[in-house]
Amino acid sequence: KTYSIESTGVAEDMLPGESWIWEKDTGSCLSRFQSLLYRKISHQKISPYLLNKIRDYEEHHKRCAPYTEMYNRTIKELESGIVSEPTGCHYVVWTALEGLGNRILSMASAFLYAVITDRVFLVEFEADMIDLFCEPFPNTSWLLPADFPLKNQFKLLDQMFPHSYGNMMKTNTIKTMMELSPLSMYLYLAHDADDHDTLFFCQEHQAFLGNIPWLIIKSDQYFTPSLFLIPSFDPKLNKMFPNKEIVFHNLAHYLFQPSNRAWGLITRFYESYLAKADKRVGLQIRIFDRKVSPFHVVMDQILACTIKEKKILAGVNTHELVVPPSINLTTKAVVVTSLYSEYYEHIKNLYWMAPTVNGEVVGVYQPSHEGIQHFGDHMHNMKAWVEMNLLSLCDELITSSWSTFGYVSQGLGGLRPWILVKPENRMTPHPACGRAESMEPCYHSPPSYECRTGPKVNADLGAIVPHVNHCEDFNTGLKLF
Numbered sequence: 224k225t226y227s228i229e230s231t232g233v234a235e236d237m238l239p240g241e242s243w244i245w246e247k248d249t250g251s252c253l254s255r256f257q258s259l260l261y262r263k264i265s266h267q268k269i270s271p272y273l274l275n276k277i278r279d280y281e282e283h284h285k286r287c288a289p290y291t292e293m294y295n296r297t298i299k300e301l302e303s304g305i306v307s308e309p310t311g312c313h314y315v316v317w318t319a320l321e322g323l324g325n326r327i328l329s330m331a332s333a334f335l336y337a338v339i340t341d342r343v344f345l346v347e348f349e350a351d352m353i354d355l356f357c358e359p360f361p362n363t364s365w366l367l368p369a370d371f372p373l374k375n376q377f378k379l380l381d382q383m384f385p386h387s388y389g390n391m392m393k394t395n396t397i398k399t400m401m402e403l404s405p406l407s408m409y410l411y412l413a414h415d416a417d418d419h420d421t422l423f424f425c426q427e428h429q430a431f432l433g434n435i436p437w438l439i440i441k442s443d444q445y446f447t448p449s450l451f452l453i454p455s456f457d458p459k460l461n462k463m464f465p466n467k468e469i470v471f472h473n474l475a476h477y478l479f480q481p482s483n484r485a486w487g488l489i490t491r492f493y494e495s496y497l498a499k500a501d502k503r504v505g506l507q508i509r510i511f512d513r514k515v516s517p518f519h520v521v522m523d524q525i526l527a528c529t530i531k532e533k534k535i536l537a538g539v540n541t542h543e544l545v546v547p548p549s550i551n552l553t554t555k556a557v558v559v560t561s562l563y564s565e566y567y568e569h570i571k572n573l574y575w576m577a578p579t580v581n582g583e584v585v586g587v588y589q590p591s592h593e594g595i596q597h598f599g600d601h602m603h604n605m606k607a608w609v610e611m612n613l614l615s616l617c618d619e620l621i622t623s624s625w626s627t628f629g630y631v632s633q634g635l636g637g638l639r640p641w642i643l644v645k646p647e648n649r650m651t652p653h654p655a656c657g658r659a660e661s662m663e664p665c666y667h668s669p670p671s672y673e674c675r676t677g678p679k680v681n682a683d684l685g686a687i688v689p690h691v692n693h694c695e696d697f698n699t700g701l702k703l704f
């Protein structure tokens with residue numbers, strides 16, 4: 224079914240979440256169908272214009288996918304430097320940086336950029352990223368082939384890389400760059416990108432980059448909010464996302480369906496520990512610095528947030544040994560995710576050692592405790608992906624400030640989480656947590672260079688359009704509302 228391109232995208236026109244499913248899907252990706260059974264009926268909808276855009280994208284991807292005639296021609300051009308006839312295939316290649324949460328957020332942003340600029344989106348996955356997700360596009364592949372000619376440059380791409388757009392702009396003007404008419408360009412849009420790198424987000428630079436067949440993006444950021452500041456993208460973005468709070472939710476549901484292996488891990492845990500509870504509570508505990516956030520400070524904070532302030536969980540009555548059984552007993556399942564097991568142990572013991580004040584039964588579960596972040600480890604990434612999904616299946620979510628792991632969970636779940644305020648000076652903050660006003664992830668390191676309303680350095684990019692504002696947990700970051 225196709226939907227009218229003319230659709231205004233107003234709320235009444237919005238389509239249900241399951242509209243993503245392809246009509247002729249063979250069912251090879253179980254989560255694509257089965258997740259509907261696990262998620263509450265999503266109140267988050269898809270605009271018909273977005274769905275149409277994605278269906279067009281899928282056709283375009285199929286025409287230009289790896290090893291198609293068009294792809295082979297663009298590769299020949301790239302190798303020889305000689306362009307014959309235009310193939311109609313331009314690409315964005317995404318390459319990984321940092322942890323899985325960062326990767327998922329930057330992939331979603333790079334994909335959105337590809338859709339808006341009519342490019343084909345390919346990802347460079349090493350062994351640690353294989354088989355986490357289903358293939359998102361029907362009857363084709365999003366994987367960059369291993370023999371892609373520029374692949375050996377990807378590892379070198381960092382802030383100092385001489386061939387990045389930012390560094391080339393430092394030594395050349397756009398005009399001389401245009402004369403060079405390059406066939407590929409490296410874009411460095413990570414946390415330490417500088418004002419030259421982020422010229423990418425300026426309209427005149429987009430006009431130039433539009434002519435380059437291959438763009439290679441390395442980023443660990445959710446840079447989507449800055450795409451909403453590029454004037455020429457406004458008309459499309461407004462129709463794709465009449466509601467700016469569900470941009471990542473929409474993109475994530477489309478792009479990141481758990482592979483069958485991940486789905487097995489998600490559903491077995493869910494059925495064993497979460498399914499039968501009346502309410503599910505997700506608690507994501509990310510400690511960036513154990514010295515600044517020692518165990519007792521964070522533990523006090525979690526209990527202050529969940530029990531005292533927000534009454535998400537019942538308190539315990541240490542004066543009673545047992546409470547009389549009640550027929551309308553509520554049961555709550557808490558899924559804790561953390562690199563450490565000590566938080567889980569403490570909360571589990573709290574509800575074991577004493578009854579709750581209202582008779583509520585609280586079960587506490589933790590899928591894994593990996594100790595430290597590993598790099599290049601497939602099963603480690605798999606566990607992280609599974610846990611992000613388990614958090615997203617909860618009714619209430621409590622997340623840690625600054626964590627992209629938490630952002631992915633809230634976006635997948637369509638949830639506005641309670642965010643644990645970052646402790647300072649080893650003290651439990653008061654209040655302990657606050658509700659996010661939007662479920663969108665935060666772009667931690669946005670540009671400070673303003674080129675939408677006129678060139679200005681050190682500008683406040685959170686004050687330019689109403690829907691791009693500062694983040695609740697990271698006040699120099701930008702977020703969609």
Ligand code: GDP
Nearest residue numbers: 322323324325560561562596606607626627628
């Ligand atoms: P961020 O650092 O919190 O923004 O999140 P990232 O996902 O980008 O990087 C942290 C990485 O550390 C994750 O991808 C995991 O590999 C690991 N990690 C951190 N917290 C957890 C957790 O609660 N569970 C699991 N399984 N891994 C975690």
